[in-house]
Each structure stands twice: as structure tokens, then as C-alpha cells.
Amino acid sequence: MIVIHAIWDHLQSGELHLWAESSSPMGSTAQRHGKQTERQHPFTLPYESLKEAMSELAGSLLVKSASPSTISLLLPSTARGPLSSPELIFEKEPADLNATGLRPWKIVTLTLDPDSALDFLLALPNYAPHGTAFGSSLRFWTEAARFAFELIVRQSYMPALEETRQGGVSIYRAAWQAVLVGEDAERVSLLLKAMPPICWAFLPGSEMKPSVLQNILLSFLNRTLDAFVRESLSSTSLLPARSGRSMRSPKASLPEQWLQALSSEDPALVATPAELQRFSATLQGWLDQIRPVETDAAFRTCFRLDAPGEDNGKSSDWRISYQLQANDDRSLLVPAEMVWKERSDTLTFLKRKFENPQERLL
Numbered sequence: 001m002i003v004i005h006a007i008w009d010h011l012q013s014g015e016l017h018l019w020a021e022s023s024s025p026m027g028s029t030a031q032r033h034g035k036q037t038e039r040q041h042p043f044t045l046p047y048e049s050l051k052e053a054m055s056e057l058a059g060s061l062l063v064k065s066a067s068p069s070t071i072s073l074l075l076p077s078t079a080r081g082p083l084s085s086p087e088l089i090f091e092k093e094p095a096d097l098n099a100t101g102l103r104p105w106k107i108v109t110l111t112l113d114p115d116s117a118l119d120f121l122l123a124l125p126n127y128a129p130h131g132t133a134f135g136s137s138l139r140f141w142t143e144a145a146r147f148a149f150e151l152i153v154r155q156s157y158m159p160a161l162e163e164t165r166q167g168g169v170s171i172y173r174a175a176w177q178a179v180l181v182g183e184d185a186e187r188v189s190l191l192l193k194a195m196p197p198i199c200w201a202f203l204p205g206s207e208m209k210p211s212v213l214q215n216i217l218l219s220f221l222n223r224t225l226d227a228f229v230r231e232s233l234s235s236t237s238l239l240p241a242r243s244g245r246s247m248r249s250p251k252a253s254l255p256e257q258w259l260q261a262l263s264s265e266d267p268a269l270v271a272t273p274a275e276l277q278r279f280s281a282t283l284q285g286w287l288d289q290i291r292p293v294e295t296d297a298a299f300r301t302c303f304r305l306d307a308p309g310e311d312n313g314k315s316s317d318w319r320i321s322y323q324l325q326a327n328d329d330r331s332l333l334v335p336a337e338m339v340w341k342e343r344s345d346t347l348t349f350l351k352r353k354f355e356n357p358q359e360r361l362l
Contacts, residue, residue, distance in 0.1 A: 010219035121145035174261035233263035
């Protein structure tokens, strides 16, 4: 029997580590005295066996994009070795089941980039085949992948400019980021509460903070979403090409570079540090104006697209009408015409009160 695990490493550009734990030992856990050192996990599948197991689950074509790697995880351990996962079934129960602490173990993994990681997790069956179990970490990241795909389908994302530090130098990259407000923000909170400890086992114990866990989850959502949208736009230029120079050349303006970088493999912008800082501040000010804001208001502005004939008229045109919509009852819509006719600060409609409706409509 094997148990499949998944670790999202949010450092740098982000990658998904897949590894499998077997009920049969694959190596030795020879005793070492003195300073604690990293040892090979004795029950992890070797690379070729791991690749074969992943291919049976998600298809060989998808797994071909994976790369062999290793990762160090802090796992509950005894003096004899790491404790097995609770999903693992042994023919003979291990003698020592009480952990004495966390110890680092070297794990053989398959790594997937964000685009392939999303495809792999969405391709997994709901139930593991006979002889295989899905570990809590794999189940968690599968749920996160489904949430990311929902955000993509609902187009709950917007363009951004991210700043990262590499070797003491600021790198600015165009990116697509998830828009997480209302129910989506609540989903993030629920996922964070459900995140299994193994999901952050690659971090030093001193770095385990709630803010770090949030960074791990948001990194997964943003990186997989960005990869999907970027790939979808790969054959589309957001700006018309100009003769004689590339849109990514230093001569191209930063707004042009940013728009083009949103659909290209290389998201980095090219300019002097001072120019990049000024552009980042200007762009952020503009993006803040269009970014959805979390609000406690009981209603929101929306628009409705009416098909020809829906208004009992003879017009063959589609019509867009603006409305106020109750947050707790999406079927309750107040036409904009009624809002503008209201002279007081409170509008009453179908026994519901709407405070400052004109400000909300604007």
C-alpha cells in the first residue's frame, strides 16, 4: 500500500512536490549519534516507482512534465525513524508509535510547475484506487485547486504588478491575482483552518506563523491562477505590435511592457529601479480604484443584461440596466431609476431599507 502526499513550496515561483509513502521500507534508518542530521526517509518510493504511480492516477502525458527533486521535511519521529501516516496500513503494527520530536527527513519527490500542478490536482479521481490512499496534504491541495478553478471560471481575478527580492535587487513582474472578497475570503479562512501540519513541514519550526500559512495558500491560488490565465492568453497580444522593436525591449514604455508581460512566459519588466518604483506606485493607485473592496453594506451595485423581448417591448436590442442588489437575497433588485428618484437618505423597497442608496449606486 502507498499513501500519496503533496507539498506546495511557495518560495520563488512556487512548485508542487509529490511523494509517496509505502508500507514496505525502501531504505535504511541507521542510527546516528551526536548532531541531528538529515536522513533519507526509509518508506518513500524511489523516483521511477513514484512516476509510475502518478502516471496511473493522472496519465503519463501529464506526469512527463514533472521533474525529479528532493525536499526536506520535519516529521514526527522516534529514535527508530519517522512515524508513518495514519492512512498507511501495515501487515504488522509498528512497535513504537510515540513520537519523541520532529526530525528532518530527505524525501524523493516529483515536482510540477503551477500550470501542471493545477492540471494534476484537478485530474485526480474522487477516490483513490485499490492499494493507494490520498494523504491529508494531497486532499487539501486538491480542494485548493478546485477553489482556484472556481475563481478562474468566475473570472475573479485582476492584473497586478508584484515586487520580489532576488539577491538584494527588486524584481517587478506582471501577474494575475485572485480577487478574494465576501464568500471567497471566507473560503480562504476555512481552508487555512483545515490546512494539515504536513503542508508546512518544509519550513523551519521558527517560521510557522499564521501569516506564513496564509502566504502558502495565497501563493498556490495566485500562481496556479496566473499560470492558467497566462497560458490562455499566450497567443493573444494585449497591445498591437510596433514595427522595428519588441514590446519587451528597454525602449518600450513600462505600461506597454506590463500589458505584454501579462500574456508572455517572461513576466519581468525592464527599466531602471527608479522608473520601476514610480511606475509601480502609479499603477497601484489605479488598480486600487478598480479593486473590489470588502464591505459590510447590505446591498451592492450590479448590472443586468436583458435579452430582446424580455421587457415586453418590440426592440431587438440587448439592454443593460443598473440595479441595487441585496447581498442576502440576490433576487431582490432595485432599479437605478427608483434610486435617483428617492430624495431621502433611506430607500424603502419591498419592506427592505437601503441606506444611502445613491452613494452605493455610484
